[in-house]
Amino acid sequence: MVAEAKEKVNFKTNKSFPRQLEDEAIYILREVAAQFEKPAILFSGGKDSITIVRLAQKAFYPGKIPFPLLHVDTGHNFPETIEFRDALVKELGVELIVRNVEDSIKQGKVKEETGKYASRNALQTVTLLDAIEEHKFDACIGGARRDEEKARAKERIFSVRNDFGQWDSKKQRPEIFDMLNGKIEIGENVRVFPISNWTELDVWNYIKEEELEIPSIYYSHERDVFDRDGMIWSDSEFINKSADEIPYKSIVRFRTVGDMTCTAAVSSDANTIDQIIEEILGAEISERGARIDDKRSEAAMEKRKQQGYF
Amino acid sequence: MDILRIATAGSVDDGKSTLIGRLLFETNSITKDKIEALKTASQRKGLDFVDLSLLTDGLIAEREQGITIDVAHIYFNTPNRKYIIADTPGHFEYTRNMVTGASNASVSIILIDARHGVSEQTKRHFYISSLLRIKNVIVAVNKMDLANYEESRFEEIRKDFFELEEKVRFEGQEVNFIPISSLYGENIVTKSEKMDWYKGEPLLTLLETVKIEALDGQSHAFRFPVQFVIRPKTDEFHDFRGYAGKVSSGFIKPGDLIEALPSKQISKIKSILKAETSLEIANPGESVVLTLEDDIDISRGDMIVKVGEGPEIVKSFSAQVCWMDSNPLVAGKNYLIQHGTNRQKTKVSGIGAVMNVEIMEESSDSQDLKLNQIGIVDFRFAGFVYPDKYEVNPANGAFIIIDEFSNNTVGVGFVI
Numbered sequence: 001m002v003a004e005a006k007e008k009v010n011f012k013t014n015k016s017f018p019r020q021l022e023d024e025a026i027y028i029l030r031e032v033a034a035q036f037e038k039p040a041i042l043f044s045g046g047k048d049s050i051t052i053v054r055l056a057q058k059a060f061y062p063g064k065i066p067f068p069l070l071h072v073d074t075g076h077n078f079p080e081t082i083e084f085r086d087a088l089v090k091e092l093g094v095e096l097i098v099r100n101v102e103d104s105i106k107q108g109k110v111k112e113e114t115g116k117y118a119s120r121n122a123l124q125t126v127t128l129l130d131a132i133e134e135h136k137f138d139a140c141i142g143g144a145r146r147d148e149e150k151a152r153a154k155e156r157i158f159s160v161r162n163d164f165g166q167w168d169s170k171k172q173r174p175e176i177f178d179m180l181n182g183k184i185e186i187g188e189n190v191r192v193f194p195i196s197n198w199t200e201l202d203v204w205n206y207i208k209e210e211e212l213e214i215p216s217i218y219y220s221h222e223r224d225v226f227d228r229d230g231m232i233w234s235d236s237e238f239i240n241k242s243a244d245e246i247p248y249k250s251i252v253r254f255r256t257v258g259d260m261t262c263t264a265a266v267s268s269d270a271n272t273i274d275q276i277i278e279e280i281l282g283a284e285i286s287e288r289g290a291r292i293d294d295k296r297s298e299a300a301m302e303k304r305k306q307q308g309y310f
Numbered sequence: 311m312d313i314l315r316i317a318t319a320g321s322v323d324d325g326k327s328t329l330i331g332r333l334l335f336e337t338n339s340i341t342k343d344k345i346e347a348l349k350t351a352s353q354r355k356g357l358d359f360v361d362l363s364l365l366t367d368g369l370i371a372e373r374e375q376g377i378t379i380d381v382a383h384i385y386f387n388t389p390n391r392k393y394i395i396a397d398t399p400g401h402f403e404y405t406r407n408m409v410t411g412a413s414n415a416s417v418s419i420i421l422i423d424a425r426h427g428v429s430e431q432t433k434r435h436f437y438i439s440s441l442l443r444i445k446n447v448i449v450a451v452n453k454m455d456l457a458n459y460e461e462s463r464f465e466e467i468r469k470d471f472f473e474l475e476e477k478v479r480f481e482g483q484e485v486n487f488i489p490i491s492s493l494y495g496e497n498i499v500t501k502s503e504k505m506d507w508y509k510g511e512p513l514l515t516l517l518e519t520v521k522i523e524a525l526d527g528q529s530h531a532f533r534f535p536v537q538f539v540i541r542p543k544t545d546e547f548h549d550f551r552g553y554a555g556k557v558s559s560g561f562i563k564p565g566d567l568i569e570a571l572p573s574k575q576i577s578k579i580k581s582i583l584k585a586e587t588s589l590e591i592a593n594p595g596e597s598v599v600l601t602l603e604d605d606i607d608i609s610r611g612d613m614i615v616k617v618g619e620g621p622e623i624v625k626s627f628s629a630q631v632c633w634m635d636s637n638p639l640v641a642g643k644n645y646l647i648q649h650g651t652n653r654q655k656t657k658v659s660g661i662g663a664v665m666n667v668e669i670m671e672e673s674s675d676s677q678d679l680k681l682n683q684i685g686i687v688d689f690r691f692a693g694f695v696y697p698d699k700y701e702v703n704p705a706n707g708a709f710i711i712i713d714e715f716s717n718n719t720v721g722v723g724f725v726i
Contacts, residue, residue, distance in 0.1 A: 018311045018392045026597035027556045030537040034610050034651070058585035059597070062550055063542040146383045154380045172380065173719045174410040174634050178556070179648050179710045183717040197394055199385050286341040 017205035022055065025194040027178065028157055029059040032139050032192050033066050035182035039139035039192070040097070042128075043069040045081035046257040047214055048143025050088070051195060051203055054212055056141075057092065067141065068095035072128045074120040075102045076238045076259040084215040099131040116240050119261040129165045132189055139182065141192045147199045148287060158182050159191040167191075200287045201280055208273040218276065220253045220268050231264035255280075256287055312522055314391050317415035317444070319398045319408050319435050324421045325452045327361075329492040330384060330395060333514070336499045339386035381411045390518055405667045405682035406634040408438050409722060413708075416522050417446040424457040424489075428470040434667050436471075440478045441630065441684065441724070443704055446520050447485045450513065454505065455491040461507040464489045480701075486516055527594035531621075532560030533698070533706045534614040535650035540599055552583065552599035553608055558650065558705040560616070562600070563591050567617040570608045572694040576617060577604040594705070611652040613696055621696045621706065626659070628726055630700075631679060631687040635713065635720035638678035639687065647689065647723070649709035655692040656711075662686030679721075687723065700724035 032039050041056060043049045056065045071085060089096040101120050104110045109130070110123045132140065146153045156172050158180045173181055182190055195203070207214060224235040226245045233239065235247040238261050252265035253276075266285075270276045318326055334340045345360070352361045384395040396411035398404075412418055418439040422432055439447050449471060457463040468487050475485060488497060489505050490513060496502035497512045511519070540552040562568075566579045582589040583599040592598045600614060608614070615621070633639050639658060647656050664676040664685035679685045700707030711721035 016311045018313050020313050020595055023556060023595055023597040027537070030554050030597070031651075034538045059554070060538075060540060061583070061585045061599070062544075062547045062552075063540045064544075147385045150382075153382045153384070174406060174722075176410050176413040176710055176719070176722045177708050178414070179650070179708075181648065181710060181712055181717070181719045183646075183712055185717065197383065197385070199387075199392075201387075202392070283341060285343045 017202060017209050021195070021198055021202055022058070022206070024178075024197065025052075025055045026059040028180065028192065028194040029056050029141070031180050031182065032141060033060070035180070036139040036190070038135065038137050039067045039141060040070040040135065040137045041065075041067050042140050042142045043071050043085065043096075044143070044257065045071070045077070045085045045215060046143070047203055047207060047218065048145065048195065050212055050214060051198075051206055052141060052143045053088065053092070053094075054206075054210055055194060065092065065094050068097050070097045070099070070128075070131055070135075070137070070140070072124045072131065073098050073100050073102075074124050074259050075100060076120055076236075076261050078215070078217050078234075078254075078257065078260055080215045080217045081257055084213070088213075097131070097135065099127050099134075101127045103127070104130065114240075116242065118240055119259060121259055121262045125165070132165065137189060138184065139190045139192055141194065143195055144193050145198050145200075145203075146193075146196050155193060155196065157193055157196050159193065160184060161189050161191060163187045165189070201277070204273065204277050204280060208277065215257060217254045217257060220251055220271050222249055223252055223265065224248070225250045225252060225265060232267065234260055234263075234265055236260045312391050313394060314417065314517060314520060314522060315394045315396065315415045316417045316419060316517070317396050317398065317408070317412040317439075318419045318421070319404075319411065324423045325492045326397070326421050329419075329421065329450070329452065329490070329498075330397060332492045332495055332498050333393075333395075334384070334386050336495065336514070337386045337388060381407050388514070388518060393517070404434070405438065405632065405684070408435070409442065409632050409634075412438060412442050412444060413722070415442075415444055417448060417517065417520055418444045419448045419450055422449060422451050422467060422471075424451050424453045424463055424467065427467050428474065430670065432471070433474055433670050436474060436478055437665075437667060437670070440480055440483065441632075443480060443483075443701065445483055447483065448513070448516060449485060449487050451487070451489045452492055454489045454496060455494055459489075459491075459496075459502075459504045461505070464505075464508075486510070488513055488516065527559045527705055528561050530559035530594075530703045530705065531619045531698075532562050532566075532614075532616045533558040533621075533650075533703070534562065534600065535652065536608055536610055536612045536614060537651050539609060550601070551605070552601045553614065554597075554599045555614075555651070556597045557592050557594050559594050559703055560619075561591055561593050562616070568602070568614050569617045569620055570606060571613040571615060571620055571696045572623045573607065573612070574623075575604075575606040575608075577602040577606055579603075613650070613652070621698045623694050623696050624691075625694060626688070626690045627695070627697065628662075628686060628688045629709070629723035630684060630726055631711070631721050631723045632684045633679040633681055633721045635716075635718060636681050637713075637720075638680045639711075639721060640678045644714060645720070646712040646714055647691070647695075647709045648712060649695055649697055650706065652695060653712075654695055656689045658687060659690045660688035662688070686726070689723075697725045699726060701726070 101123050104127045105112055110126045144152055156175050224247045225232050226235055226247045253268040254265055270279045348360050348364055351364050382397045386393050398407040398411040420435040451464055451467050489508055490497045499514045501512050534555050536553045536555050538554040540554050542550055564579050569576050580601045580603050582592045641658050641661050644657050647654055661676055663674050664683050665672050666683050698706040707725045709723050710719050713720045
């Protein structure tokens, strides 16, 4: 179909944040505090989880955030993300729980992937489920958004997972008006997505309006990179390069922050939030287009969610 | 910036996916890599065109079977508004999904295939849009290209729809009729030259100018279901006690006299907080914290209203219920209801007239309420509830029904 548009008007000029999205997210976070006994915020150090933390701070002010932060550390994080995480936790005075994929590997629960595309991204699900069981978390709050990916477009705000952390797309609870049903059996848990209805642009506009700090790798910087499959990869000891993949220096930034093994960089001079927003408005590639983990197959995300991934 | 929430519904063949794809495409909301991915996926399916339904059909089972199972959310924006489309499937558990998708919408788009005219499905769409009291309905007569862009065909369909409209439409509901071709982009963003007989605005202009319901919820009485009590007990805020919640309807200002339900204790608003900021007024949809002049006992599930403007406090009511579970609702059975933040044990004391939306037939002697049926149900409660009639104040007139054993949300009710 997509016949050529007659007159292309530039519609994507929006630069303000719809405040109703904040009200909605705060409402959801308060429902979590009221309906569950032991919730946690899943914190990756990326812009979406930073947004969640800010929303939680606002939702319970002047009280403290009533949830700990849980970080599943693959050991392949960007060092800038870890530095940022530690500074934020110190500033907010919230509890931080870190669980390492390295430990799950040592315990023989997961096997390190091998080969050119080896990544710990899929492995972290096991570490996450173990952490949920260990701490008896009944709700885990995450920064996933429906606009990111098509399996996520079908995700509920309260997403019930069974004892094995699995998502069953056919057994989702209807969410009608703003009423959220968090009633579960012992052993089950709920994944909560307060910014479900935000887009990438909404998140950046919010970060701008709230003047939030973000890890430095979101801004343009010089880095050792190499090319693979038409994407720019950050050179690191965690990636198995072939002989013809020669690193070189380039000015780049990251549009999303995952592991060093699954997040591609983009060529960019954007040094401020305004410049980042301009860049996104003109971007021809979607946000997760730079996620190597999504490229494994057409249904990569749905399959991971069935295993207990976010 | 405002958010406009739209519900679209329809079967696979009426061009709904193409329409959504068209809106995304024309507003520059699909990136190059997504279009490329669509092309590859379409080729893999052996199609010689780009199948835009693949954009919204996200689950493996949906793609395999070529059907939409679940409500998908699609986002785009213009400089004026952010748009959220709740796109619901036409075949599978239709009523349940349509009600879910439409529950947050201020606009409902009903698609009619110009070749086939008003169908059973058109009737269902309009019935549910009216049941949920969606004030703006846009009836888009699609595939006008296959009807030679003829005014007579459009008028014929409009006339058929009008007969239906008379029966179901409620006062204040606005129904707009528009001839379009999603495939060729006629009357989507710009006025169609091929249909110069149409004097109205193109679809996007209609959407850009629709009045957003939530904003005029201000004219209703103030309703504030308490979600959570904030008591920091820190040195700085030692005696602080605030009631966190979202304004359902109406507005409130510091100094206003309030009443807490169901205890009916009276106090005065001391301050309204939105995180670190103090507000002079809180409007519908705003998540705030209220502090009071007096130390009265209020907890989650209670409701703060203005003195003398509260709803009746009751232990029973009747409601129109849409059933969403494969196990039918039966009289005499216990359930839980969640009305705002108030959760109560309930017993179904009777079932009245039942509408079978799938075939649009009413029966008066039903013993139960089956999946996708809508019926009148009488409830008795263990504790107090304080709803408004849905017709009078939708924001405080709906509730969900939870099965005590499966924990699932099994139905939604509209208080009558």
